[in-house]
Amino acid sequence: MSLVIMVLKDHPEHGSIIHYAAMLGYSVEKMRDKEFMLYCAPEERDRIVDFYTRRARGEEVPGRYETAMMHRDGTRVYAEVSAGLIPYGGRQATFVFLRDITEEREAKRALEEALQTLEQHVEERTKELAALNVVSGVVSRSLDLNQIMGSALDKTMEVTNMEMGAAYLALVAGTSDGLPLSLVAYKLVAYRGLSEELVRAIERIPLRNSAMDQAAELGRPYVWHVADVPAQAGLADMFEKEGLGFAISIPLMAKGHIVGSMTVGTRQSRPVTSEVLSLLAAIGQQVGMAVENARLYEAEQERREEAEGRRRVAEGMREILAILNSRQSLHEILSFIATQTCRLLHSEAAAILRLEDDLLRIQASCGLEADHVSQIVVPLGTAAAGRALAERRPVIVPDLSVQVEPERRVEIPPEPYWTPLQQLVKGYRAVLAVPLIVKEEAYGAISLYYGEPREFSEEEVRLATSVADQVALAIENARLREQAGQAAAMEERGRLARELHDSVTQSLYSVTMYTEAAARLMTSGQEPSAAEYLRDARDTAQEALREMRLMIYQLRPPLLEKGGLAVALQVRLDAVERRGGIHAELTVQGEDRLPPAIQGELHQIAQEALNNALKHARARQVHVRLHFGDTATLLEIEDDGVGFALASVQHGGGLGIPGMKERVQRIAGRLAIESTPGQGTRVSVEVPSGGGK
Numbered sequence: 001m002s003l004v005i006m007v008l009k010d011h012p013e014h015g016s017i018i019h020y021a022a023m024l025g026y027s028v029e030k031m032r033d034k035e036f037m038l039y040c041a042p043e044e045r046d047r048i049v050d051f052y053t054r055r056a057r058g059e060e061v062p063g064r065y066e067t068a069m070m071h072r073d074g075t076r077v078y079a080e081v082s083a084g085l086i087p088y089g090g091r092q093a094t095f096v097f098l099r100d101i102t103e104e105r106e107a108k109r110a111l112e113e114a115l116q117t118l119e120q121h122v123e124e125r126t127k128e129l130a131a132l133n134v135v136s137g138v139v140s141r142s143l144d145l146n147q148i149m150g151s152a153l154d155k156t157m158e159v160t161n162m163e164m165g166a167a168y169l170a171l172v173a174g175t176s177d178g179l180p181l182s183l184v185a186y187k188l189v190a191y192r193g194l195s196e197e198l199v200r201a202i203e204r205i206p207l208r209n210s211a212m213d214q215a216a217e218l219g220r221p222y223v224w225h226v227a228d229v230p231a232q233a234g235l236a237d238m239f240e241k242e243g244l245g246f247a248i249s250i251p252l253m254a255k256g257h258i259v260g261s262m263t264v265g266t267r268q269s270r271p272v273t274s275e276v277l278s279l280l281a282a283i284g285q286q287v288g289m290a291v292e293n294a295r296l297y298e299a300e301q302e303r304r305e306e307a308e309g310r311r312r313v314a315e316g317m318r319e320i321l322a323i324l325n326s327r328q329s330l331h332e333i334l335s336f337i338a339t340q341t342c343r344l345l346h347s348e349a350a351a352i353l354r355l356e357d358d359l360l361r362i363q364a365s366c367g368l369e370a371d372h373v374s375q376i377v378v379p380l381g382t383a384a385a386g387r388a389l390a391e392r393r394p395v396i397v398p399d400l401s402v403q404v405e406p407e408r409r410v411e412i413p414p415e416p417y418w419t420p421l422q423q424l425v426k427g428y429r430a431v432l433a434v435p436l437i438v439k440e441e442a443y444g445a446i447s448l449y450y451g452e453p454r455e456f457s458e459e460e461v462r463l464a465t466s467v468a469d470q471v472a473l474a475i476e477n478a479r480l481r482e483q484a485g486q487a488a489a490m491e492e493r494g495r496l497a498r499e500l501h502d503s504v505t506q507s508l509y510s511v512t513m514y515t516e517a518a519a520r521l522m523t524s525g526q527e528p529s530a531a532e533y534l535r536d537a538r539d540t541a542q543e544a545l546r547e548m549r550l551m552i553y554q555l556r557p558p559l560l561e562k563g564g565l566a567v568a569l570q571v572r573l574d575a576v577e578r579r580g581g582i583h584a585e586l587t588v589q590g591e592d593r594l595p596p597a598i599q600g601e602l603h604q605i606a607q608e609a610l611n612n613a614l615k616h617a618r619a620r621q622v623h624v625r626l627h628f629g630d631t632a633t634l635l636e637i638e639d640d641g642v643g644f645a646l647a648s649v650q651h652g653g654g655l656g657i658p659g660m661k662e663r664v665q666r667i668a669g670r671l672a673i674e675s676t677p678g679q680g681t682r683v684s685v686e687v688p689s690g691g692g693k
Contacts, residue, residue, distance in 0.1 A: 023100045025072030041068040041076060078105045143297045150190040152287040153262055157192060162264035164193040164244055169260045186212055186261055198238050212261040215249040221280040222249045223272050243267045250284045254292035333474045334364035341467050342366045345460060349449040352471060353385050355442055360385055384433035385445035394461050397431045399453040429453045434468045438475050446471060510540045564592045565599045566626055569606055583621045590628030598687055601663045602635050608656040609637040609683040617641020617681060633689050638682040643675045
């Protein structure tokens with residue numbers, strides 16, 4: 001069967017043979033009566049033969065198909081083929097209609113390519129948005145600046161497929177309304193794929209003439225080659241050794257200002273699309289906001305910690321003031337202050353030193369080895385403490401292992417040659433020393449020791465100076481107490497001398513007179529009269545003995561705070577009245593809940609009443625009653641002495657009654673005194689159990 005091209009001349013749908021000839025670049029005469037297969041592309045011929053063979057057999061095949069035909073110039077022309085069978089010359093002939101679909105096919109292909117490109121762009125943008133979401137999620141989960149920068153750098157390197165990277169925080173000088181006043185430099189906080197040598201060289205990058213500065217000025221990512229950036233010339237050799245040749249610097253922005261920068265790099269240059277740069281710019285914005293939030297959080301935490309620190313300092317200073325007002329010894333007070341100073345200033349050890357003959361010695365310490373404390377002698381003007389006192393200013397040593405002095409550096413010698421002071425501070429690396437000045441007099445210094453090298457803030461130095469002022473106050477208080485104690489001792493000696501002269505001395509003189517009179521009477525044979533004088537001498541001697549015991553008791557009175565009022569009264573009765581031959585009894589009811597101030601006043605009132613019974617009433621029995629009630633406390637002292645006329649005594653102001661009244665008035669109590677000549681005396685005091693004025 002031959003395949004014959006049959007076309008309808010000027011058919012409205014398929015055109016004429018002239019059109020088909022022009023479609024393939026031939027003349028009509030050249031194509032007339034030529035077989036269709038001659039113009040088909042070689043790879044299409046087997047498929048076309050198979051198609052028409054199946055059709056000739058009557059098999060079901062499509063009525064149309066597309067094929068490639070060869071243009072005269074060798075290019076391909078795509079056509080839509082419609083074929084069928086018709087009787088022709090007594091046999092079946094194949095008719096074929098061709099339609100040029102080259103332009104349609106090219107348009108379809110271009111549309112498919114455009115669609116594919118669009119899908120690729122959508123996929124890339126989706127990946128970029130996903131990467132941006134991942135970065136946003138990573139940096140928003142933390143408020144730790146180092147963690148934020150490290151995580152952001154990892155994700156940025158992953159997105160850009162770079163193997164090296166560094167992340168920096170911007171160092172600023174001052175702020176106003178939350179915004180930095182001036183950008184100073186960049187500080188390295190995270191890095192990946194870089195050698196330690198290069199890291200040391202780029203730990204701090206100056207602001208001007210750096211790639212990060214270029215990115216900051218542009219406000220967008222800056223693509224650069226190491227060889228093309230003059231500012232990197234100083235690092236060119238190190239970059240070349242590292243293998244870094246191509247990099248992108250990304251500014252980290254927040255509220256329109258720079259908070260940091262990231263630089264990612266690789267060995268070989270590569271094209272960077274605008275989409276990637278847009279993604280990196282968005283990452284810079286996300287990381288910048290995260291850095292800003294973390295800094296705001298840190299600032300808030302610092303404010304809270306500062307407020308809490310001030311609260312702790314205030315409490316610590318109140319405790320120091322409280323112990324200053326106590327009656328503890330100077331050593332106990334200074335030891336407490338040393339411990340409080342360690343706590344308030346977060347030091348591992350502290351020492352309070354006193355100046356004696358141009359040498360500083362430790363008076364109290366905290367955290368220092370006791371074996372070395374007693375051996376420490378610091379000459380004035382040496383070490384931190386000696387310099388602080390000599391110069392009358394705080395002295396800071398950030399690192400004790402290397403002390404820097406003007407024009408020279410002094411290395412600490414090996415441990416076997418250490419001085420006792422160096423042995424004492426072994427293990428400590430930093431010290432803060434402040435002078436102790438008491439009334440313009442150089443007294444000593446306070447030294448604070450820390451386990452790690454560090455710098456000290458102005459607030460810490462001010463706090464240490466405040467503690468030094470408190471120590472100076474403690475020392476001055478101790479001096480005043482010592483002077484007051486000496487004055488009190490002198491006054492007490494005078495009082496004892498007067499009482500010895502007024503009572504005991506006179507009693508002893510009376511005993512001497514009685515015994516001399518008795519001796520004269522006995523020599524003259526008047527024994528009964530002599531015996532009377534001896535009895536008078538005995539009574540006078542016993543009275544003098546009671547006076548002496550009372551004075552001894554007053555010299556060593558019991559401490560109320562150790563046993564309370566009842567115990568103090570019982571000790572008095574046992575030490576004075578009972579040993580003086582008086583029947584003394586104490587009755588106590590209820591539980592003592594009185595404040596110390598009221599206990600002290602009641603104790604003094606009871607002593608005054610007992611002294612009157614002992615000295616003036618010549619009592620043989622004394623009964624003391626204490627009743628502690630819920631609302632009031634009652635104290636009664638009753639004796640069986642000679643008594644007195646109350647009106648005359650009150651008018652004369654004797655027996656210590658005015659002093660009793662003053663004490664009772666101070667504790668908002670009521671005083672009642674009952675006495676009749678020859679019938680004894682009863683003194684009653686009632687005070688509120690809750691305390692007085």
